[in-house]
Amino acid sequence: TQLLEQSPQFLSIQEGENLTVYCNSSSVFSSLQWYRQEPGEGPVLLVTVVTGGEVKKLKRLTFQFGDARKDSSLHITAAQPGDTGLYLCAGARNQFYFGTGTSLTVIP
Amino acid sequence: GAGVSQSPRYKVAKRGQDVALRCDPISGHVSLFWYQQALGQGPEFLTYFQNEAQLDKSGLPSDRFFAERPEGSVSTLKIQRTQQEDSAVYLCASSLALWGDEQFFGPGTRLTVL
Numbered sequence: 001t002q003l004l005e006q007s008p009q010f011l012s013i014q015e016g017e018n019l020t021v022y023c024n025s026s027s028v029f030s031s032l033q034w035y036r037q038e039p040g041e042g043p044v045l046l047v048t049v050v051t052g053g054e055v056k057k058l059k060r061l062t063f064q065f066g067d068a069r070k071d072s073s074l075h076i077t078a079a080q081p082g083d084t085g086l087y088l089c090a091g092a093r094n095q096f097y098f099g100t101g102t103s104l105t106v107i108p
Numbered sequence: 109g110a111g112v113s114q115s116p117r118y119k120v121a122k123r124g125q126d127v128a129l130r131c132d133p134i135s136g137h138v139s140l141f142w143y144q145q146a147l148g149q150g151p152e153f154l155t156y157f158q159n160e161a162q163l164d165k166s167g168l169p170s171d172r173f174f175a176e177r178p179e180g181s182v183s184t185l186k187i188q189r190t191q192q193e194d195s196a197v198y199l200c201a202s203s204l205a206l207w208g209d210e211q212f213f214g215p216g217t218r219l220t221v222l
Contacts, residue, residue: 004150033210042112042199042213043151088150095164096141096211098150 003027004089004099012105013079021074021102023089030092032072034063037086043098079106110134112214114200120220121190129185129217133202140183141211142175143199151199157183190221 007022023032031050035043047056049065049072056063060083062075072089084106089099113132121127133140139158143151144167153167159180168175172190177183187194197218201211 006150041215042201044213045210048210086148090150095153095156095166097153098143101148101150103148 003093003097004091006087006089006099006102008102009100010103010105012107015080015106015108016078019076019079019104021076021087021104023072023074023099025070025091027093028069030069032065032069032089032091034072034074035088035090035098037088038084043086043088076104079104081106081108112200112202112212114198114214114217116217117215118218118220120222122222123192124189126186126188127190127219129187129198129200129219131183131185131200131202131214133181133183133200134204134212135181136204137202137212138180138205139203139209139211140177141201141203142183142185143201144169145197145199145216147197154185154198187219190219192221195219195221 004023004025013019031048033048034046036046037043047063049063052067052069054065060077064073087102115130141156142154144154145151155175156164157177160177172188174186197216199213199216201213203209203211
């Protein structure tokens, strides 16, 4: 069972555009993580957010954890073709849950 | 090695065959996880080991799935009498210590059941 719903499921944008990916749950998580996965590889951790309301920046990526610790967002500024991949949020409760995934394609 | 390795990378099985998927975690990592991932979707948790102890196997979809980590390092995921619905990528991850630490993933084994 996947407790974490991501939207949109697919996103295709032009290089230079901005985008936001959402990760929502009805459950509270003590922390959420964001991963990026490229074809034929395993997911790679981008960031962990722990505190409700927390904002973390990683170059052109901005991650936010909702105040109630039930949701998170990932915003990418000026997307580049190298950002193409499957973006996954994840969190731990009684087991480790991954989100449904957002497949991003950035067109040069 | 420097990262998590999995073998084989690709496996084709006929329906009804047994398969064994191997995971070599990062040396010294206590925790080991197995996930099943359908194309374009997020991984789904299968099972979790802390050293040699299997602490959670609630995600295993049926009793045809069995995992072990007898010496607390290498792990094997075995699927008996494979079915077409077992076709997926099987990911292994390890983490240094406890539940919730950063997980380092292997490249996965793509299983196709014909």
